[in-house]
Amino acid sequence: MSTDSQQSVDDDGDTTGDATMTETEALRERIDELESTVAELAEFADTATADDDGQKKMTLIATKGTLDMAYPPLILASTAAAFDWEVVVFHTFWGLDILHEKKSRNLQLSSVGNPNMPVPNIIGAIPGMDRMTTRMMNKRIADNDTATIEELVELSLDMGVELQACQMTIDLMEYDDDDFYEGVTTGVGAATALRHLGESDVQLMI
Amino acid sequence: MTTELDITETLDVKGVSCPMPVVKTKQAIDELGEGDILEVLATDSGSMSDIRGWAEGTAGVELREQIEDGDVYKHYVEKTG
Numbered sequence A: 001m002s003t004d005s006q007q008s009v010d011d012d013g014d015t016t017g018d019a020t021m022t023e024t025e026a027l028r029e030r031i032d033e034l035e036s037t038v039a040e041l042a043e044f045a046d047t048a049t050a051d052d053d054g055q056k057k058m059t060l061i062a063t064k065g066t067l068d069m070a071y072p073p074l075i076l077a078s079t080a081a082a083f084d085w086e087v088v089v090f091h092t093f094w095g096l097d098i099l100h101e102k103k104s105r106n107l108q109l110s111s112v113g114n115p116n117m118p119v120p121n122i123i124g125a126i127p128g129m130d131r132m133t134t135r136m137m138n139k140r141i142a143d144n145d146t147a148t149i150e151e152l153v154e155l156s157l158d159m160g161v162e163l164q165a166c167q168m169t170i171d172l173m174e175y176d177d178d179d180f181y182e183g184v185t186t187g188v189g190a191a192t193a194l195r196h197l198g199e200s201d202v203q204l205m206i
Numbered sequence B: 001m002t003t004e005l006d007i008t009e010t011l012d013v014k015g016v017s018c019p020m021p022v023v024k025t026k027q028a029i030d031e032l033g034e035g036d037i038l039e040v041l042a043t044d045s046g047s048m049s050d051i052r053g054w055a056e057g058t059a060g061v062e063l064r065e066q067i068e069d070g071d072v073y074k075h076y077v078e079k080t081g
Helices: A002-052 A067-082 A093-098 A131-141 A147-156 A167-172 A190-197 B020-030 B045-056
Strands: A055-060 A087-092 A163-165 A187-188 A203-206 B009-013 B037-042 B060-069 B071-078
Touching: A055 A067, A055 A190, A067 A087, A067 A093, A087 A093, A087 A167, A087 A203, A093 A147, A093 A163, A093 A167, A147 A163, A163 A167, A163 A190, A167 A187, A167 B020, A187 B009, A187 B045, B009 B020, B020 B037, B020 B045, B037 B045, B045 B060, B045 B071
Parallel strands: A055 A087, A055 A203, A087 A163, A163 A187, B009 B037
Antiparallel strands: B037 B071, B060 B071
16 A cells, blocks of 8 residues: 555656656746847847937927917927937928028917907907007017027027928028028928937927 | 025026026036036926926936025025936
8 A cells, every 4th residue: 555655656756757847948948038038138228228328309390480389399399408308390381480580580479260369350350460469479478578489499509409490491481591590400301300200209290 | 495505506597487497407507517506596486396397307417405485486406417
């Protein structure tokens, strides 16, 4: 009885031993596989970090040239630059006027089609109304010590923001390179914008 | 209310609003050396959240203290690297 019992334990022990060996081998192989995957990933992470240095990048597309819509891209761009982000703002269509030295000082509000305006559309449509609401807005900007568009453009350039002026729009509007603030990048198009958008962590069209 | 920190320089951005307090702080910090502490005096109530957010999201700076002193928001930023 005791022999039987001993036999049975040995048999069981052997069977378990074989299974353990196979499992151990399989696990070893799996560990080897995982180790090489981890090594590959670590190598990839190293290259990725070396490439971008952990620096975030933001690309904005500025398409609007009204006084109210000129602020968001410039405020975001200068602030992102303060975070040490690499920042590109691609200005196209009316957004180009933000970079136009003369026009940027005279951006207008639109009284019509803006429900936040203090005047109804039918009054807003009266000639001279945009000029009046713009004057009111400019007074508020001055009273609140809010930065002007000109100040924000200069500040953004100072902070290293790349302000790009779409060449197609420059030609379309018949502007000259000299019309823009010093430091503005001209001679760029959609492909340049896409390249930056593709490399960016944050992309916004404003 | 005052701080007990050893201030290296003071930046006065009283009166100006977003994004100026943060951007001017960044420009001032860039001029300082490691271990220096910049005091920022602002009246923009958004600066309490903005300067904290900026300091937390930017390498090489640490927000040491923020004090609300009447109408003035005082921020103390150390350059750590």
